[in-house]
Amino acid sequence: MTAISCGLSTMVLLLTMLATETHGWAVVWTLFVAYGLIGTVNIMLEGIFFNIFPLATAISFLASGLITAFTLSAAMVLVAGKMPADGYEPQRAQLKKGWLLRLPVLAFAYVILFFVAGGLVYPYVRHFYENRVMPSMGTVVGGEFVRGLIYAVAMLPFARLATGHRWRAAGILGLCLSFFGGIAPLLLPNNKYLPVDILPYHLVEVGCENFVLGVIGACLFVAKTPKATTSTVSKDSVMV
Numbered sequence: 001m002t003a004i005s006c007g008l009s010t011m012v013l014l015l016t017m018l019a020t021e022t023h024g025w026a027v028v029w030t031l032f033v034a035y036g037l038i039g040t041v042n043i044m045l046e047g048i049f050f051n052i053f054p055l056a057t058a059i060s061f062l063a064s065g066l067i068t069a070f071t072l073s074a075a076m077v078l079v080a081g082k083m084p085a086d087g088y089e090p091q092r093a094q095l096k097k098g099w100l101l102r103l104p105v106l107a108f109a110y111v112i113l114f115f116v117a118g119g120l121v122y123p124y125v126r127h128f129y130e131n132r133v134m135p136s137m138g139t140v141v142g143g144e145f146v147r148g149l150i151y152a153v154a155m156l157p158f159a160r161l162a163t164g165h166r167w168r169a170a171g172i173l174g175l176c177l178s179f180f181g182g183i184a185p186l187l188l189p190n191n192k193y194l195p196v197d198i199l200p201y202h203l204v205e206v207g208c209e210n211f212v213l214g215v216i217g218a219c220l221f222v223a224k225t226p227k228a229t230t231s232t233v234s235k236d237s238v239m240v
Contacts, residue, residue, distance in 0.1 A: 005187040009039070012172075012179045013076055019172045020161040023082045030157040031073035037154035039180035040065030042147050049135060049143040052194070094223050095160050102220040106155075107148030109216050110209075114144045117209035125198040151177060151213060152221075159221035169222045174214030182206025 013031055020027050044062045047053045053061075077083055096102070122129075135143070155173055162169035186194070186203050194202065 001187050001189045005184045008179055008187070009035070009184045010072075010076075012175045013072070016158060016172055016176060017076060017080065017082070019163065019168060020158065021163045022161050023084060024077075025083075026157075026161065027082055028070075028073050028077050030161060031076065032070050033157045034154050034176050035073060035180055036066050036069035037150050038177055039185065040069060042150050042154075042181055043185055045143065045147055045150070049139070051133060051135075095156065095221050096223045099156070099159075099221050103149060103152045106152040106213070106217055106220055107145050110148030110151055110213050111141060111144045113209040113213055117205045121201045121205045124201045128195060128198050148213075151181070151210075152217065155214070155217040155221055159218065162218075162222055163225070165225060166218055166222050170215040170218035172214075173218050174211035177210035177214040177217075178207040181210045 013035060016031060016034060017027055020030055022030075040062060044058045044065070047061075048055065048058050134140075154176075158173065158176070159169065162172065183203055183206065186199055186206070
């Protein structure tokens with residue numbers, strides 16, 4: 001299961017790198033922010049909010065996770081031969097207008113998705129949570145809003161550099177959020193914080209809600225691909 005989890009994360013990182021079609025530290029930063037914020041920071045915050053693991057464990061998890069994310073991102077870009085950035089201009093290096101105001105919109109959308117998906121699976125995981133000390137509703141809403149903002153920020157570097165049609169970016173962002181933010185970590189064996197009998201339900205819950213969030217994020221942040229003008233096409237045809 002460890003090999004499957006690592007293999008899935010690597011596959012999604014590779015797809016993300018190829019979908020940017022950029023070079024140098026820009027693509028390292030893009031991979032690191034997506035993998036580090038989604039797969040480490042957000043999981044750590046969730047563990048703290050819901051008292052799943054102690055603070056010392058969370059800090060250790062954060063440090064090791066961010067180091068791993070940066071090392072893997074840099075190594076992948078280096079092995080792919082994409083480190084040199086001299087003279088390279090990305091095809092798209094912009095976000096949708098008004099992207100800053102859309103950050104809280106996406107965070108609010110995540111809160112809604114969190115409660116909808118959580119409500120659907122709660123009957124199957126009730127036995128695990130009903131005897132635990134849970135935070136107040138206000139704390140949960142505020143905490144998930146913060147996590148939604150982190151998800152939104154994690155999408156921005158890729159949304160800025162993604163090439164191709166917006167649906168392609170939507171698919172990549174959906175995969176990043178669903179795999180880094182839930183599926184890959186939950187597949188790791190020897191999980192001493194969540195019992196085996198509830199893991200399948202959380203896999204479906206987090207995988208679905210995060211994929212939908214990625215699609216929404218692409219619609220909010222990814223600018224349309226510039227189209228070639230008719231005059232340019234005609235000029236090129238004459239030259240040929």
